[in-house]
Amino acid sequence: xxxxxxxREQTASMEDYLEAIANLGGGTKVVRVKQISEILxxxxxxxxxxxxxxxxxxxxxxxxxxxxKLTTKGDRVAREVIYRHxxxxxxxxxxxxxxxxIAEEDACRIEHxxxxxxxxxxxxxxxxxxACPLGRANFPARYKYYLEHGQPPQDCSKRAMKESK
Numbered sequence: 774x775x776x777x778x779x780x781r782e783q784t785a786s787m788e789d790y791l792e793a794i795a796n797l798g799g800g801t802k803v804v805r806v807k808q809i810s811e812i813l814x815x816x817x818x819x820x821x822x823x824x825x826x827x828x829x830x831x832x833x834x835x836x837x838x839x840x841x842k843l844t845t846k847g848d849r850v851a852r853e854v855i856y857r858h859x860x861x862x863x864x865x866x867x868x869x870x871x872x873x874x875i876a877e878e879d880a881c882r883i884e885h886x887x888x889x890x891x892x893x894x895x896x897x898x899x900x901x902x903x904a905c906p907l908g909r910a911n912f913p914a915r916y917k918y919y920l921e922h923g924q925p926p927q928d929c930s931k932r933a934m935k936e937s938k
Contacts, residue, residue, distance in 0.1 A: 782830075782850075783832075783850060784885075785885035785886075786823065787823060787826065787827060787832075788850070788854045788884075788885055789813060789854075789881075790809065790813070790820070790823045790824070790827060791827065791832060791833075791843065791847055791850050791851040791854060792851055792854045792855055792858065793809050793812050793813055794809065794833065794841055794842075794843055794847075794851065795843060795848065795851035795852065795854075795855060796812075796855070797809065797812065798841075798842070798843065803840045804840060804841040804842070805840065805841065806820045806821060806824070806841070809841070824841060827847065831844055831846055831847075832844055832846055832847030832850060833847050854884060854885075856896075857880075857884040857887065857892050858880050858881065858884045859880075860892065860895060860896040860899060861876075861879070861880035861883055861884055861887070861892075861895065862876045862877055862880040863876075863899045864895050864896075864898070864899050865879050865880060867899060867902065867903070868898070868899060868902055894920075897919065897920065898916070901915075901916055901919045901925060904925045904929045905919075905925050905926070905929035915929065
């Protein structure tokens with residue numbers, strides 16, 4: 774089997790730390806080791822160890838006993854993880870009708886291993902079904918049209934479609 778894309782640079786655990794820092798900080802708030810420890814359910818020395826690794830990779834800025842801040846590179850990685858998490862959660866909750874808590878838990882596990890192509894298609898599928906519900910006639914052909922043209926067919930609602938990135 775030939776691998777068509779490069780491996781992610783971060784482990785699932787490191788991605789979880791970056792995601793937690795981004796969610797806790799919201800871009801402006803101060804983040805501390807204890808907060809990360811609580812949200813991830815790990816001990817504070819584990820957080821400190823992870824922060825050292827992330828700091829060496831220039832993904833976070835952190836001094837001992839100080840505040841934690843994502844670097845520009847760290848923020849980019851965190852936003853990618855959050856995007857995957859949110860898209861997967863929406864897919865499980867909306868397309869598969871899984872309750873929100875289980876959808877969140879499943880998304881958290883899968884967000885680290887899904888390929889870029891798989892993630893892109895899944896996100897587009899969720900956007901599409903928000904505009905063209907599954908019950909409508911000729912669903913597969915409409916979805917193929919959406920993938921090829923980047924927009925739903927004219928007979929679908931555009932209310933839920935997001936601009937392409």
